[in-house]
Amino acid sequence: MFPPVPNPSTGPQNPKFGENDLMRRSASSVTPPAERQTEVAKLIDVSKCIGCKACQSACIEWNDTHPEIEENTGVFENPHDLTPDMFTLMRFTEWENPETNNLEWLIRKDGCMHCEDPGCLKACPAPGAIVQYSNGIVDFVHENCIGCGYCIKGCPFNIPRISQVDHTAYKCTLCSDRIAVGQGPACAKACPTQAIVYGTKEEMKKHAEGRITDLKSRGFANAGLYDPPGVGGTHVMYVLHHADKPEIYAGLPNDPRISPIVEAWKGVTKYAGLAVMGVAAVTGFLHYMVNGPNRVTEEDEEAAERLTGDRSS
Template identity: 75%
Template sequence: MSMANGPDSPRTAVSNPPVQPMASNLGAGDLIRRSATSDLPPPTRQLTPVAKLIDVSKCIGCKACQSACIEWNDTLPAVGENVGVYENPHDLTENMFTLMRFTEWVNPATDSLEWLIRKDGCMHCADPGCLKACPAPGAIVQYSNGIVDFIHENCIGCGYCVKGCPFNIPRISKADHRSYKCTLCSDRVAVGQGPACAKACPTQAIVFGTKEDMKKHAEGRIADLKSRGYSQAGLYDPPGVGGTHVMYVLHHADKPQIYAGLPENPSISPLVQSWKGVTKYVGMAAMSMLAVGSVIHGVFGRANRVSREEEEEAERLVEQGDETPPHDPRERRP
């Protein structure tokens, strides 16, 4: 695309990196969204949108992607405990940005057991709920290539992104109170490399490239699966969040839920939408109108003052008493 302004998005995760140092190709001019920022200047160029495609039918559950993720991102997940399931660790954590989720599913059509393995992690939504919910300016950004990234020095650890995310992905660190998730290896993409997980995958169940190329690649895979009897094979690129930059090829695309609860039709919750939309605007308007109205009435209105006569009435009452009963005859309670 706009090669004149420098290198564009990488096309693959397979090639080896050049050995000479490279400048980062993802900068402030590539932002298309920035959390809690309304005056973001338009991006200086449009990078080609990228995507990671995860073909669950080719995944062998080796967890090489998890190891590569830990190694590249230099995280240290705690040593786990075996409770008799394959997931390790048991959930995504601030130190584990991607997780193989294993499901034993009996296909009612064939009565055979299918072992479903889905690599869970951030989907890099085109319409990111985390970014919408985030109150801290610049803590979550979206690049024109589609990557949604957390900028940790701006993160305040409030957990709003957790509520905004339709996929239950962000995790808040108990150590530094900042939110963590898959970056789509934005630091690798910035220097022409694909994500570490895609690079490490031994079966190429994880591939990386432009979103367009990945959709084409998925078409071929889906045709192959259909020819093998998976009539419902399809691409998971949910339109409810504007599409995603991490996509799945599913052999049962009509039932995404069976893959460890992959949402059927994810979108930003209406609760989050109204919290960040109508509540904010109506609330701010109500509070400021009341405050301004009070000041105006206070300055121009007539104050409620006690008169001299009322002070005298009170003095008379206290000095001489009055004949009125001291309290309401309609007693409230014993």
């Protein structure tokens, strides 16, 4: 067994990371800290997961959310998708292995992967709504969020969800509030089989190696670690029995990458756009200098009255 994160003391504690440890901040530039904090990670061992949903209930309780009691639609996923009130979800896939003809019930805990190269953050136009700490955690800062939904477009895993109540985006925080005071994520704490473990990224990779050896000894020749390089690696990783086909686990992307549109937007387009804006501003100024300020004519007034109709009378 992986040694569980010990219970912390109950006295007041100073957070282990904060503003000074920001590596990235959406739509703004930050000076990254001179030294990175040790990278953390959560490892989800799909082969040990029994689909009990203890992680989901711990997530609801720790984050104090109130998901809706839905209907049964003939599946085991409840709620039926990630929601602004459900940051993690067990996804169940019944897969018939063509090599063995055996049924495999693949159960994957879905949620934010905490990408090293976070597409959500890159897509976000609101300054400081999404931040990345140097330990790898990608967090949403709700008071800065404008609810535009660009983070959803930017996410290669389709994770964030916009709340219809406060119009801001929600996702797993990797329990940044717990980790800041030396506790592990709530889901890892609740997991009865240690399918979810938490520690430094290096420890997690090492632990995964042992698990993969065990799986290979049980005939899963393609067992492996899911730490996709397309997003610079992730701070939530999976041990998969069939790492050669991640897509069988309820559509886990085979080679996730940030959408080219987002990359383009934040790359070339951003500068091109700024240039266009600059040109427009300069044009406007020149127009003023040449033609003077715009005046409201009588025709303009009449047109406005037609548009507002009876309300003016």
